[in-house]
Amino acid sequence: MATAGPKQQLFSQFARIGKAMSNANRLEMLEFLGQRECSVEELATLSNLSIANTSQHLQQLRQAGLVNSEKRGQRVFYSLSGDDVVRLLLILRRVGGNHLAEVKQLIQEYFTVKDALEAIPAEELLIRAKTAQVTVIDVRPAEEFGAGHLTGAINIPIHELESRLSELPPSQEIVAYCRGPHCMLSFDAVEKLRQRGYDARRLEDGYPEWKAAGLPVETSY
Numbered sequence: 001m002a003t004a005g006p007k008q009q010l011f012s013q014f015a016r017i018g019k020a021m022s023n024a025n026r027l028e029m030l031e032f033l034g035q036r037e038c039s040v041e042e043l044a045t046l047s048n049l050s051i052a053n054t055s056q057h058l059q060q061l062r063q064a065g066l067v068n069s070e071k072r073g074q075r076v077f078y079s080l081s082g083d084d085v086v087r088l089l090l091i092l093r094r095v096g097g098n099h100l101a102e103v104k105q106l107i108q109e110y111f112t113v114k115d116a117l118e119a120i121p122a123e124e125l126l127i128r129a130k131t132a133q134v135t136v137i138d139v140r141p142a143e144e145f146g147a148g149h150l151t152g153a154i155n156i157p158i159h160e161l162e163s164r165l166s167e168l169p170p171s172q173e174i175v176a177y178c179r180g181p182h183c184m185l186s187f188d189a190v191e192k193l194r195q196r197g198y199d200a201r202r203l204e205d206g207y208p209e210w211k212a213a214g215l216p217v218e219t220s221y
Contacts, residue, residue, distance in 0.1 A: 016063070017066065017088075021066075021088075023057065023060075029057060030080065030089055031179055031208070033067060034080060034089070034207070034208030035147065035207060037078060039077050040055050066081055067079065068080075084212075086208040086212040087212050090209055090212075114191055115190055117201060119202040119203060120175055120202070122215060125175055126215060126216075133172075133173070135154065135168060135169055136177070138178070144179075144207075145157075148211060149217060150177065150207065150217060161193075162192065175201055176201075177207060179207065180205060180209065181205050181206060181209070183206055186202045190202050
């Protein structure tokens with residue numbers, strides 16, 4: 001049997017990444033880790049999976065070089081191995097949206113129905129935020145906001161939005177963002193704001209994509 005050439009050997013290694021990403025739960029875990037580092041227990045809760053199952057998924061992601069792990073006391077914490085993992089996820093979403101009819105149908109049925117208006121691109125938001133033309137709100141949980149957020153953003157978790165409307169200027173456009181382009185939190189936020197008379201739009205992507213593009217971020221720690 002002929003020995004595989006160097007190109008074939010490389011492709012075999014690249015295939016490890018594809019294999020590690022060929023699971024919906026693991027893709028969602030990568031999105032969660034794009035917000036902040038998490039322990040196995042935290043990811044299990046976020047993913048609604050058992051700790052044992054979560055640990056197995058994370059081991060596969062780690063073996064493919066997509067995440068790093070660090071043991072602290074009795075707990076193991078995971079983080080993305082680099083911003084290029086976020087960019088890889090973004091490319092995966094875009095290729096799926098461009099070429100898979102099933103993806104297009106799901107986006108139409110569950111996302112476009114909630115918000116048919118075009119989302120605001122990152123570059124446009126950056127310019128408008130610098131000139132104080134918009135108020136930017138981060139509707140993710142406080143832990144994720146604290147680990148990193150768009151510079152100048154206000155943290156109003158989605159479950160607090162209705163009780164904190166008085167903090168938002170009624171005459172200025174509000175731009176909401178969350179974990180990524182298909183995170184329902186920002187869709188729900190924009191829907192609630194519009195129902196109450198606010199001029200509201202979504203950021204096209206989420207915090208991980210903004211950070212991976214090298215745009216300004218800050219932490220609360």
